[in-house]
Structures are given as C-alpha cells and as structure tokens.
Amino acid sequence: MPTSPSPTRRDFIRAAAAAGVAVAAGGPLAALASEPTKGASPVTWVKSVCRFCGTGCGVILGVTDGRLVALRGDPEHPTTKGLVCAKALFLPKIVRSKNRLKKPMVRKDGRLVPIGWDEAMDLVADRFASAIQEHGPNSVAYYGSGQAMSEESYLANRLFKGGIGTNNVEGNPRLCMASAVGGYVSTFGKDEPMGSYDDIDHAKTFFLVGSNTAECHPVIFSRILSARAKGEDVKVIVLDPRKSPVIGVADLHLDPIPGYDLTVLHAMAYVLLKEGKHDKAFIEKNVQFKAVKDGKPVGVSFDDYLAFLEEHHTPEKAEAVSGVPAAKIREAAMLFAQGPTTSFWTMGLNQRTRGVWANNLMHNLHLITANIGKPGATPFSLTGQPNACGGVRDTGTLCHILPYGRVVKKEAHRQQIEKLWGSKPGTIQPKPGLDTIEMFKALGRDEVKAMLVLTTNPAHTLPNSTPYKDAIGKARPDKPFVVVLDAYPTLTTEIADLVLPAAMWSEKSGVFGMSERRYQFHPKVQEPPGEARSDFDVLLDFAGRLEERGVVPKGYIGGKFETTDDIWDEMRLASKDTPYDFMGQTRERLHRERGIRWPTPTVDHPGTARRFVKGEDPLLDAGPWADDTLKPGETSFYAAPGKKAIVWLRPALPPAEPTDEEYPYVFSTGRVLEHWHSGTMTMQAPELKRAYPGCFAEVHPTDAKELGVKTGDKLKITSRRGEIVVRARVVEIPRPGMVFAPMHWADELSQVNKVTIDAYDPGSKQPEFKICAVKLAKA
C-alpha cells in the first residue's frame, strides 16, 4: 500500500459532504439531473432509501415533473452519512431504462405475446384455483424476494399460508441469508443481529470473514476505513481464501483452503481459552454449552467444550486441515481478544452446506470473550438485499416461519397468526412447506402445478441452474404454470409462461428493513412506465380473484387493504409481544424519520442500537422479558432457552464436493462493486455495463502457469453439472487451487450457476454456492 496523506475522520465527512453536493452543485453528475429536465422545472428532493444492498444507504431523490432525475447520498442519514456507491448513482437511469417491461405478456406457441391485465390476472387465478381444487393447496407455490417491500412479502405470506393454506412460501433470501438466520436462532433463540452499524465507530478489532465488504457493502467498508483511519490501534483481521480488496486494509490475512475454515474458528476459540482471554463471569451468567449426540442436542460443560477443542481443533490440527499457519491463528485470536471486536460476514460463511455451524462458531468467539452487547463488540451478519431482513426474515415469508419470530411448527404461533389474519382455524399447516431447492425440484417433477415468482430471477441465480431452468420453462405436456412479476427482462421472464410488468422501487411506497434492524420508508415519486403495477397491487388483485373462485375465503384480503399504509398497522400488531416489537413505528414516524431500529415498542421510543442489553433494549424494561434485577449495561439473552445463549460444539465437516483428481480446483462465485445479482438492473446503465462488460475468472498465477493460461485467454470451467467459458484474469487474488468468477452476466457462456452445486445445508436449506469442484482448461 502506498501512503497518501493520512486521511482522517474529517476526510470522511468531507467526502460524504462532497457526495451530497455532487449533483446539486453541477458537478460531473449534474448530467443526471439536467438531462431529462430541459432546464426549466425545479428539482424537488425527497428522502428515500437505496434500492440495492442491505446496507440501506439513505438517499435523496431528485424529482422533476413527476420523474426521478437524480440521486444523491443523504448526509443526514444516521448510519450512512451521505455515502453511496456507484450503483446507486445510476438508479435514475436504471429506472427509466427503455428495456423496462411495460405490458403483460403470455407465452403462446413458444413466444411471448401481449395480453391485457384483466385477462392475464384471470389466467393466473384460474391456473392457481384449478391446481388447488384438483391437487390441494400444496400444489401451488410462491417464490418471493428480499427486494420486495415488507408489506408485499407480508401480504403474499398472508395470502398463501393463511388464505390458500400452503406453506410453499419461499424467497431468494433462502439463497443468501438462511444460514445466518439459522445461526442467530440456534445460538440466541431469535433471528437478527443484536448490534448495529454504530458498533463500527467503537470497534478496535474488525474480523471480516467470507465477506468482500469492500465491493459488496462498500459504504459499510468506507465506515470501517474511517474507523481505522482514526488511529493505529484499530486492527483488521480477514479470514477469506481470496485476497479481495479488503486485504488492502488487513493487518492479518488468514486464507484457508475453501470449505475448511470451521476448524480455524474453533482453533481461535481454543487459543482464547488457553490464554485465559475468556470472560468467566459472563460465560457463567449468560452462556450454556451444547453438543449434538445421536441427533439430539444435549447440554455439556465448559470443560467438555475445552476438551472438544483440545482433541480436534488446536491451531496445529487446524493448520493441517485448513492450510492456515498455526502462528497466524494464534495471532488472530489474540487480536480478536484485544477488542472490542466487531465481526462481519456474508456469503463466504452462509452459502455453505455447514453455513449454520459456521455462523454458530462466529457467535462462539463473541460469547466466550463477552465481545457482545457492548459498544464496538458484536457478531454481525451483513445482508445482500435491501429487504431480506425486514421483508422476508422478519415477516416470516419462508416455508417454515410465520411473522416476527414465530414458526409454523408451534400451535400457539399458528393460532396467534390465524386470529390476527382472520384465517379459518387450522388453515396454516403445521408442517414446513417446500424449501427453495425442493420447491424447484417439485416444479420439475410437475408436482407444483402453479408458481408465482416475484421480483427475483431464479433461472439465473439458483445453483446448478440447468435443471431448474428446465423446471421453469421447458415445454412439456401439462407443464406447470409459472408466472413472473418483474421490472426488467431476465433469464426467468424469457422462459416463464406469463410475465407481468412490475413497478420499480421509486414507483411505489413501502418499507425496506436493512441489516441493522432499521426499517426505512421509501416514497413513491413517479408513476411506473406503461402498464406496470406494483407487486402489492398485483397481489391484492390476485387475492381478490382467488376469493371469487372460492379457494380463499371471501373478504379474507379483499376489501381490507388498499395501500401498503393500510397493512402496516396489522404488521405492527403482529410484532406486539414478540422480540421484534415495532408498535412504535407508526407510518407517520417512518415518513418523517430516517428509519428506526426495532425493538421500538412505543411511539416515543427512539429505536434500539443494541438488543439484549439493559438500559438499551426497551424489552428488558417492560413486557414479558422485563428484568429489574439487571444493572445497566448487563446482558440478558432473553430469547434463548433459559435466557442463556448457546455455544455449540460443532464438528468441522468438509464441503459437499471436495476436489479430486478429476476436478482439482475449487470454484467460487461472488460480486463486483458496480454490478448487482443477476445484473438485470445494473446492466441497464451503460456506464456500469462498460465498467464490467463481461464475465471473467480470477486464476492464481501459479495455477495459470500450470494451465498455460494468460490474462485474456478463454478459460473453460467445468464441473459435474455444467461448464462456462470466460476470460481468465491471472491475478494473485484467489488462493492457489481456487478460481473465482462473478455472477452478474446472463449470456450462455457466463452463467456461473450452471457450474455451482445445489447441495444445501441440512439445517438452513441454503445451497453451497461458494464451493464446488471444477476442472480448468484453456478454451
């Protein structure tokens, strides 16, 4: 790293301010504002939230004559402070792309042809109703998205689980966040991080694991950089087989063989215990230890934990398995112990067949050192979508859960929700529905007869995508009916039976809930193009037509809600007396404030930076978990059994598909800063498209030499499931033996998910996108 004049916090603020003025002051981005306005009309600036990742950057939208013409960072935003990334700047262009879907289209003789909305919705309702009548409610399915608004996911969940009576309700967060959910739930009793972005400003050690924060959550990373620039005593540890741009600020980099990092986390815990860096009093009061024996969780002791680590996970044993030198593991543990430590992780841990366990092991480190519930100390899973947390995890829009921490398996939970929704008692099934992979497998077997896909692109993003693309689109007698609602053409709309044009985020009002439990309102600032409608509107219409056909009780949804505002109060009620309590987040407050972090039990409560901490978490002051024996600053894991979080003794199992002689390389996928997911939005901005015109594969120079591959050569990457051909980029970023390619391009040769594996975590059902075995050849 070359040194430039040492930046300071002031620089950060100045930079943030500069971002704020860039558009308004006629800087290089003024074109964004001036291009469609033709001079005369004034620009009105409206507070909103970015459409992209789970960072949840506050933005201000510039609107002229009812059109979104500009976007800038919101300097008043409490956590992102005016920063945005390059993707966000181009949102106005992306929204007004000429490629937007504007008319419903139905497939006739293999081709998509225009159809009227009324006819289209009748077709959807007929196909769903006849499937339900002939084959029962479990013959239909919903596949939603962490990009739909909370109200939309909640409404879909309400319709399918409590109206139609099927738990076949899934969404793309299964592909990205399910293991984090499993980790939080199995360790702390309930989902979602206890800390917040505030902790970034107080942490002395950052532990970044399986997260290219610099590119995938660039604004979070900028905050880490600012924290680090404040003083020499802030350290960054990175555990990742790739030298992604985060390495630029790492004090210590541990690069495990992909899939063999669990033992490294255990070994760090071992060092912490052996060196006496654990907090005995905290453990005594707040922590219990568990292992799984004969398929059942059993309580064990601290000594059992230590013996388990001693037997299997000393740094030397971890080195033998992971390839990470024991000395580095010791060093990492000691840096971790210095604290306060904030850990961030994403898909490198979650997209694994042992994703839940990996998450547990992260929590273990924080629990044994009491690096939790204090400023700067928290285990924090970052989210990749703007509303995976608030919209899907919290509203319970997955096959096994119900709103706000409830599960379908518990009778009391089902009854509470049936009562709230006005469902006929017994409508919500006690058995979880099909999880994502099983749902698409069932679609391929024609067992799911009708599916609604909403604001996501499974033909591109499911692992081992080829058979699932066939499931969605392959012509066959009595083919299941797949309807897709989207704003842009995607690989999924290309093969769907019916395509409905959707409104984009700036064309509808609703709430996004980002990684730190902050619910933020984004307003409608313009009309959607052509005949496009919001997901909410389409779901209401759909529900009404199902009621007409007698497969959903009359008046169950029809007549109850017209707008997302209407349903919000019911959602608040659903959260009452749960750890998610946001009764105090009235619509009026959300309009006015820059997001509020739950729990927020009352309208005068400012929101919660740290859960489970007396004096900060309002649920420890009043309600079912109130505890007056605690002193301010003391922790109570009230959602966990016995109010004690669980340190799990998890075995360190290998990935589902280890490398072998035939497939000797590890293939891993990810993102670049300027693109997002399947690229259907970011590729609409010519500037972003040009920044990354095509897919590439990073190959380590050692491997490149062996393969005779140079930068720019075409590289064939073949797994047991499929192959892609992309340009090689010989660079010392992946670990030797590993090849990495981003996921954003849709052309046949670049669809990385033709190669990835659909094996999934038995607990979280999240697939192992990050690791599979491939062979490489110059093409």
Added chain:
Amino acid sequence: MAGSDRRQFLLLALGVAVGGGAGVLARRAGIETSAPGRPRPPGAGAQGDFLAACIRCGQCVEACPWSTLHLTGLGDGVGAGTPTFDARRVPCWLCEGYDAPLCIEACPTHALRPLADLREARMGTAVLDEATCLAFLGTVCRACWHACPYPNEAIVFDEMLRPVVVPEVCIGCGLCEHACPTEGASAIVIRPHEAS
C-alpha cells in the same frame, strides 16, 4: 505550435508531405515534436524515436484486432499519419489471447519495438482527476482498479480505498479510462509520454 516561426512552419508542412522523414528532420532541426494528445501503441517507446521510425504505413491499424488504433490527421502536424488511440472509445486490450501485440508484429520498421514483457508497453500514463473521480467525491467506486491489468501495482488504493495511479508501473493501456463510470469524459485519462 506556440512560437513556431516561418522556418518551423515550412518544415512541418514538409513533414506532413513526406511522412517519417520529417520526424528526423524535425529532430535535427531541434524542433519540439510535441506528442499528439493521445497515447501511442505498445512498443512505441520515446516519442521522437518513434516519429523518426514510423513510416505512416498504417499496418498497425490494420492489424489491431479491436480496432483500437487509428491514424492521426493533419492537425497533428509532424505526427500526422501516425497511430494513436482514444481509450475512452476503445482501449488497448493488450492483444489478450495472442502471444504478442499484433500491431508490433505488423510494424515493418520496428517503430513499434518488440517487447520482452507487456509491462514495457509504455503507451502513456493514466492520470486521475480527483475533481471528477467518483471515489474522491465520496461515492464508493473501484471500476478503474478492477479494469487495470496490474491491479495493486499500477493502480493501488489509498487508505480510504480510493484509486491512486503508480506512473512507474502504469503502461497506459487505457482500460481504466474506458471502464470509468462517470458520465461523459472519464475521470482517469491516458496522457501520452513527454517527448524525449
């Protein structure tokens, strides 16, 4: 051409007319053969030597598989008819996938000299304008770093993870200029090497 007198003007006119010979004449006459405002193909080396050796045959332009190169017009004076490129439009892709840059192989006079390593292809140097670079304006962007054939060497990050060019390593391919997502002109532009 500021300060050019009648004698220089004549020499320049001659230069345009007779091509490469003018470069030699110009050098002998001590005239500053100012570089065109654009970078040169790989292997061009020092500006004066290149102008002397280039016979304006255009074979490098023909050979370029990406249509990156074009010949300069009369406005370039003594350099008229020599190859250059506009990286914002099409950068030099370094003949990815070929053994060596095809323009060098096509050059009949070795005005474009064979390179032992592409790192010697000094086409120009990237210059970053902090006033228009998104990263310096507080937007998080790293497109140039990612486009760079020598990331972490020719383009590195400062402590705020903003891009910084290392001129000693930069080969001037212009992949960064091409990738930069600013609207209109790029915030990072290849400047030709100074005349020698």
